[in-house]
Amino acid sequence: MKTHATLPLSVAFALCLSAVACPGIACAATVNFDVEPTAVQNAAIRRALAADIKDFYHPEEDRWQVAQADLDDDGRPDLLVQYADSNFCGSLGCVGAIVMATADGYANKAIGGLPHFAGDIDVLAGKHHGMHDLHMHDGKDSDYTLRWDGKAYQN
Numbered sequence: 001m002k003t004h005a006t007l008p009l010s011v012a013f014a015l016c017l018s019a020v021a022c023p024g025i026a027c028a029a030t031v032n033f034d035v036e037p038t039a040v041q042n043a044a045i046r047r048a049l050a051a052d053i054k055d056f057y058h059p060e061e062d063r064w065q066v067a068q069a070d071l072d073d074d075g076r077p078d079l080l081v082q083y084a085d086s087n088f089c090g091s092l093g094c095v096g097a098i099v100m101a102t103a104d105g106y107a108n109k110a111i112g113g114l115p116h117f118a119g120d121i122d123v124l125a126g127k128h129h130g131m132h133d134l135h136m137h138d139g140k141d142s143d144y145t146l147r148w149d150g151k152a153y154q155n
Helices: 009-018 039-048
Strands: 028-031 064-069 078-083 093-099 111-117 121-128 131-137 143-148
Touching (some): 028 064, 111 131, 121 143
Antiparallel strands (some): 028 121, 064 078, 093 111, 121 131
């Protein structure tokens, strides 16, 4: 059985930025929503997103998909959460939020407001106010880049 190692996002950015193969375009690392969250991560997501999920959350099932990326280059993978519940999804995909990793675990409040998107997210090398830009797809013909304004990701 073949296995392969995944590079940490910061290493992937460094390789991407130094690569000759992508001159003139913004290189990105794509994060996939295929992480099986640990019990600690699920508890952090439930806590940080409590206001959003109170009306649909059932303790026996977590209705979200998770990806990880170090959005602020602090060496700790942050949790990108995409809801997987009809209350948060539509023809353009599902909305999501981010739960930032901290030195003590995870933040108690999520960065919400990620617009409807489908599929994976590209974490771009470019940064605004200390956070990497995000390139998202809406499942149709459009895609967009979100930039951190110091308080939220904006299109």
